[in-house]
Amino acid sequence: MRKFCSLVFLAPACALAQLGGAGQYPQFRSMSGLPGSGFGVSSKGQVSVWGAMSLSSPIGYSLSDWEVVLAIGNLSANRTPAFPKGNEKALRGNGTGTILLGVPLGNYGSATVSHMILSNKGDFATNLVWSPPRQRGPVRLALGVQDISGQGGTQGEGANGQDPGESRSYFVAATWNPSARTHVSLGLGDTRFRGGFVSASQTIGDRTKAVLEHDGYNWNVGLAFDVPFAVGHRDSGVTMTLGLFRGEFAYWSAAVRF
DSSP states (O other), X not given: OHHHHHHHHHOOOOOOGXXXXXXXXXXXXXXXXXXXXXXXXXXXXXXXXXXXXXXXXXXXXXXXXXXXXEEEEEEESSSSOOOOOSOGGGOOEEEEEEEEEEXXXXXXXXXXXXXXXXXXXXXXXXXXXXXXXXXXXXXXXEEEEESTTSOSOSSOTTTGGGOOOOOOEEEEEEEEEEETTEEEEEEEESGGGTTOEEEEEEEETTTEEEEEEEOSSOEEEEEEEEEEEEETTEEEEEEEEEEEETTTEEEEEEEEEO
């Protein structure tokens, strides 16, 4: 556990040159640091393989009930999954570490606060998602902001120092749950999410989940496998995901819930 936490907070990241450039937000094009990114979330805010899942785009749910998720992931520079390295001469991808906390707000709904480590140079982003109260039925809404400070950069590591742009991105997302195994999410926003986004996830069997999304830039696909375990009296587990972004870049993530 200690080693995993160290990876979360020290995970180095190099934004992929192929996804870089002004207004491309490569630091946010793999793990989003938002609910559902690499793990399922139910309409009640619980982490579950039966919930809605995406790869890099928002969903219409927030965590709740003091759910905690620690996650790391890496988007490779090619189709071979790899571990991130901070040495730019040995560029192997874009690594991200994230911690998320679900906060029940009673009559005011629920919220998720998350913190992302974007690079080994100390780049970070803090995100906030709010799910309004008294929502019923198969469609739910959430509103949020990715990178509250707006300092995560729009071009990627090595270019952000000269980047005049701001990466704060507001969004609204809706998730439709037509059946116990199926979730469809879509939404729009500004900045990173100005092109809109859509995702669909399908639970296969009891532990596997398939994901398809368009993140506003490209089509991405993923397959996740959930392994439950117990920590004291609390149900926990890890969701491991393998994916392919834009048909070119391999992606993996591991998300542990508590």
